[in-house]
Amino acid sequence: MDIGERPMRVLVVDDERNIRHTLRVCLEGFGCEVREAATPEAALAALAQGPADLAFVDLRLGTASGMELLPRLLAESPHLDVVLITAYATFDTAVEAMRRGARDYLPKPFTPAQIRHAVEKARRHQELASQLENLEGQLSQAVPEATLETASPAMHAAIGLLTRAAASDAAVLLRGESGTGKGVLARALHSMSARRRRPFVTVNCPTLSEQLLASELFGHVRGAFTGAVKDQPGRVEAAEGGTLFLDEIAEMSPGLQAQLLRFLQEKQFERLGEGRTRKADVRVVAATNRDLEKDVAEGRFREDLLYRLNVIEVKLPSLRERPEDLLSLARRFVSFFARAAQRPPPELSPATEKMLLAYGWPGNVRELRNAMERALIVWPAEVLEPQAFPDRIAAAGSPVMTLGGPHTLEDIEREHVLRVMASAPTLDEAARVLGIDASTLWRKRKKYESGEG
Numbered sequence: 105m106d107i108g109e110r111p112m113r114v115l116v117v118d119d120e121r122n123i124r125h126t127l128r129v130c131l132e133g134f135g136c137e138v139r140e141a142a143t144p145e146a147a148l149a150a151l152a153q154g155p156a157d158l159a160f161v162d163l164r165l166g167t168a169s170g171m172e173l174l175p176r177l178l179a180e181s182p183h184l185d186v187v188l189i190t191a192y193a194t195f196d197t198a199v200e201a202m203r204r205g206a207r208d209y210l211p212k213p214f215t216p217a218q219i220r221h222a223v224e225k226a227r228r229h230q231e232l233a234s235q236l237e238n239l240e241g242q243l244s245q246a247v248p249e250a251t252l253e254t255a256s257p258a259m260h261a262a263i264g265l266l267t268r269a270a271a272s273d274a275a276v277l278l279r280g281e282s283g284t285g286k287g288v289l290a291r292a293l294h295s296m297s298a299r300r301r302r303p304f305v306t307v308n309c310p311t312l313s314e315q316l317l318a319s320e321l322f323g324h325v326r327g328a329f330t331g332a333v334k335d336q337p338g339r340v341e342a343a344e345g346g347t348l349f350l351d352e353i354a355e356m357s358p359g360l361q362a363q364l365l366r367f368l369q370e371k372q373f374e375r376l377g378e379g380r381t382r383k384a385d386v387r388v389v390a391a392t393n394r395d396l397e398k399d400v401a402e403g404r405f406r407e408d409l410l411y412r413l414n415v416i417e418v419k420l421p422s423l424r425e426r427p428e429d430l431l432s433l434a435r436r437f438v439s440f441f442a443r444a445a446q447r448p449p450p451e452l453s454p455a456t457e458k459m460l461l462a463y464g465w466p467g468n469v470r471e472l473r474n475a476m477e478r479a480l481i482v483w484p485a486e487v488l489e490p491q492a493f494p495d496r497i498a499a500a501g502s503p504v505m506t507l508g509g510p511h512t513l514e515d516i517e518r519e520h521v522l523r524v525m526a527s528a529p530t531l532d533e534a535a536r537v538l539g540i541d542a543s544t545l546w547r548k549r550k551k552y553e554s555g556e557g
């Protein structure tokens with residue numbers, strides 16, 4: 105029995121060799137991958153080798169108790185479904201097993217049909233859980249009608265390469281300016297791959313300090329640092345079987361770059377503060393809007409990590425480089441937001457079309473999307489005119505800004521911040537020049553790129 109395109113991984117924990125053997129034969133007959141353990145220690149060691157989807161655990165394990173093993177198994181592998189089996193079935197033990205997190209309860213002697221039923225139930229549960237996680241991720245991204253249709257040769261080439269990459273498990277590096285759709289395409293890659301029914305998990309590298317990002321990625325144990333009040337699995341574990349999307353990878357500190365490199369090489373990691381090594385089955389897709397070769401040459405990014413990340417490199421064109429798509433994307437967003445507002449989609453006037461084509465779109469598709477959303481709100485008429493757009497777009501092609509000229513402070517700030525960022529080698533360096541925190545700068549940049557500022 106498969107989850108997505110891979111077999112169910114089942115752990116059998118029983119001290120009786122006969123029962124283990126019977127279960128193995130039965131489960132393998134259903135197409136499951138089976139691991140066996142005779143003791144609680146062996147069960148935990150088997151899970152440490154790699155996660156499982158389902159465990160059959162005998163209530164009596166010689167002198168040890170399956171009931172006590174239950175929470176330890178779940179702490180080790182949060183997605184595990186546990187079915188408790190025993191010859192001594194009483195209502196009370198069943199209730200207690202459920203209370204401790206077992207998914208099901210099976211009295212001995214059992215039949216192959218009962219085992220099949222338990223496996224099928226666990227498979228449906230696992231698929232549902234991962235579909236829900238996917239769906240939530242997609243909704244929170246709120247990508248309106250994400251489209252892979254394009255008339256641009258550069259975008260066409262990028263999507264073609266991505267489709268071929270989806271058939272493999274190789275690491276993919278998505279490159280392109282901010283807002284070009286790297287996140288959207290990472291998700292599309294996941295949906296086209298064999299991992300599509302497992303989670304797609306995003307980690308946004310620059311939003312967190314080194315320690316918090318390490319903990320976000322790999323998890324931590326209680327007491328690992330101030331504020332670590334309980335054991336916490338990281339995003340790597342949340343992405344088990346699926347895809348981990350590392351956004352803005354260039355902003356990662358050297359210490360974390362080393363940890364990530366090891367993870368990519370060995371598919372192994374430790375939760376922060378824990379001596380034990382864990383295994384993961386996760387495909388990594390990374391994205392950057394920076395010139396990573398330059399960062400390598402200047403010693404800010406590890407060359408070995410770059411080679412590990414860009415086994416397949418997909419370069420997304422900026423919106424300026426795909427003028428063929430601009431008006432169709434604009435119309436698509438207009439229709440989307442008009443439908444959401446329950447009004448007929450307005451048309452673009454010829455002057456508006458000209459203006460949209462003349463503007464440089466530094467925030468790319470994201471900026472276009474936000475500009476269309478805003479235009480629909482401020483312009484209730486049936487034809488969208490240039491006045492429905494912010495000054496910077498309406499003024500496309502007008503003379504450059506000068507100090508002392510007729511500009512608002514906000515416009516001057518925006519222009520200055522964008523220019524400093526364009527010339528500084530890193531976000532940190534730009535923040536230093538501007539005399540503000542890197543996190544403040546990061547927020548400002550997001551605001552500008554989203555077309556709000």
Ligand SMILES: Nc1ncnc2c1ncn2[C@@H]1O[C@H](COP(=O)(O)OP(=O)(O)OP(=O)(O)O)[C@@H](O)[C@H]1O
Nearest residue numbers: 247249250251282283284285286287288469470473
């Ligand atoms: N192919 C597409 N179809 C529809 N909308 C798109 C597409 N690509 C991008 N967008 C829009 O642009 C927004 C930004 O896309 P995305 O977050 O993927 O960009 P990014 O390159 O990852 O940006 P950043 O580097 O800032 O994270 C999306 O939320 C979506 O609204």
